[in-house]
Amino acid sequence: MTAKEIYLDNSATTRVFPEVAELVSRIFLEEYGNPSSMHHKGVEAERELRRAKELLSGILKCQPKNLIFTSCGTESDNLAIIGCARANCRRGRHLITTKVEHPAVLEAMRQLEGEGFEIRYLPVDRDGRVSPEQVTEVLREDTILVSVMHTNNEIGAVEPVAEIGAAIKAKNPDTLFHVDAVQAFGKAQIVPRKLHADLVAVSGHKIHAPKGVGLLYVGDGVKIQPLLHGGGQQGGLRSGTENVAGIAGMALAAKRLYEHLEEDRECLFAMKAHFLEKALAIPEVSVNGRAGKDSAPQVISLSVPGVRAEVLLHALEDRGIYVSSGSACSSNRPHRSATLEAIGTPEERMDNTIRLSTSVLNRMEDMDAAAAALAELIPMLRRYTRG
Numbered sequence: 001m002t003a004k005e006i007y008l009d010n011s012a013t014t015r016v017f018p019e020v021a022e023l024v025s026r027i028f029l030e031e032y033g034n035p036s037s038m039h040h041k042g043v044e045a046e047r048e049l050r051r052a053k054e055l056l057s058g059i060l061k062c063q064p065k066n067l068i069f070t071s072c073g074t075e076s077d078n079l080a081i082i083g084c085a086r087a088n089c090r091r092g093r094h095l096i097t098t099k100v101e102h103p104a105v106l107e108a109m110r111q112l113e114g115e116g117f118e119i120r121y122l123p124v125d126r127d128g129r130v131s132p133e134q135v136t137e138v139l140r141e142d143t144i145l146v147s148v149m150h151t152n153n154e155i156g157a158v159e160p161v162a163e164i165g166a167a168i169k170a171k172n173p174d175t176l177f178h179v180d181a182v183q184a185f186g187k188a189q190i191v192p193r194k195l196h197a198d199l200v201a202v203s204g205h206k207i208h209a210p211k212g213v214g215l216l217y218v219g220d221g222v223k224i225q226p227l228l229h230g231g232g233q234q235g236g237l238r239s240g241t242e243n244v245a246g247i248a249g250m251a252l253a254a255k256r257l258y259e260h261l262e263e264d265r266e267c268l269f270a271m272k273a274h275f276l277e278k279a280l281a282i283p284e285v286s287v288n289g290r291a292g293k294d295s296a297p298q299v300i301s302l303s304v305p306g307v308r309a310e311v312l313l314h315a316l317e318d319r320g321i322y323v324s325s326g327s328a329c330s331s332n333r334p335h336r337s338a339t340l341e342a343i344g345t346p347e348e349r350m351d352n353t354i355r356l357s358t359s360v361l362n363r364m365e366d367m368d369a370a371a372a373a374l375a376e377l378i379p380m381l382r383r384y385t386r387g
């Protein structure tokens with residue numbers, strides 16, 4: 001008999017909600033038309049798209065026309081950053097971001113550097129946060145776009161995006177503000193207008209919807225150049241036949257999460273606090289970033305000196321507990337974590353960090369089991385490394 005699996009890697013990806021899987025499967029099998037087709041099957045599929053747009057625009061408190069469906073969070077970030085930079089390059093060629101962004105943002109910025117744009121990468125404090133003052137200090141007349149993530153995927157830092165957005169607009173209303181909300185959507189209220197955001201990126205597979213679907217909010221009047229060229233779907237901004245089943249699934253998953261947002265946030269915070277109380281009692285174990293209600297409810301980053309993260313990850317895996325080392329969501333290539341570096345993690349601790357990330361599908365007993373496993377494994381593994 002296999003032991004119960006405890007999945008604590010929800011910032012990498014999530015299990016699809018059963019009702020979402022059911023809906024997706026129904027669309028695969030029954031409403032499988034191309035939404036651009038003029039016959040009944042097309043109209044059915046088009047209706048699913050419209051329904052999804054209405055649901056998601058209700059959650060984001062915007063108009064359905066402000067939403068573009070993409071294939072993932074990475075595409076949403078790329079379209080926002082590269083699409084807006086190229087469309088607005090006559091106004092300026094300066095962009096601002098932070099050193100702790102996901103590669104979906106950082107690599108899009110690097111691409112723009114290659115095209116002659118100038119990028120300013122802001123440092124963060126020990127908790128991984130950037131301040132509105134830091135942004136406005138370097139904001140120029142020719143700054144066309146600022147990109148700051150809402151919630152950091154590695155340590156769960158929550159950036160003061162509403163304050164940053166307000167500060168940008170007060171100084172230069174023409175500067176566009178992009179918020180990568182991939183780790184925040186479904187766990188926090190995300191209302192672009194309240195964040196003063198012109199662009200907001202979301203990903204389906206982080207919210208219990210299938211992989212292969214994302215969303216980009218684009219505010220009224222924001223000029224954006226498409227990255228994909230073809231049949232002219234979605235107003236020509238994102239050619240390609242829409243992933244109807246994935247889009248409908250993403251909307252249903254979002255609906256379910258936003259119906260119980262406050263209670264679920266409380267549960268996630270309670271699980272985090274309960275786990276940390278136990279984990280921090282293990283000698284030398286420390287938490288990266290803030291851990292209270294001003295942090296992400298679902299992300300826990302632990303430094304465990306004397307134990308390599310990879311070894312601990314596999315030891316936990318042997319017990320059916322799945323976590324990640326530092327950040328697992330960019331790729332499985334070994335890489336240095338830009339976030340851990342940016343918050344000043346000492347060199348000798350860079351390989352000693354694991355991330356646990358919860359979801360609404362976890363229960364308190366999962367946290368008890370994970371904490372108990374760590375309390376047993378860490379001293380045992382340290383005996384091998386420290387003798």
Ligand code: PLP
Pocket residue numbers: 011012072073074075077102104149151152153180182183203204205214329330
């Ligand atoms: N932005 C953040 C903050 C993320 O954590 C991720 C994925 O982990 C992405 C963007 C990319 O999303 P996707 O995996 O859907 O491409």
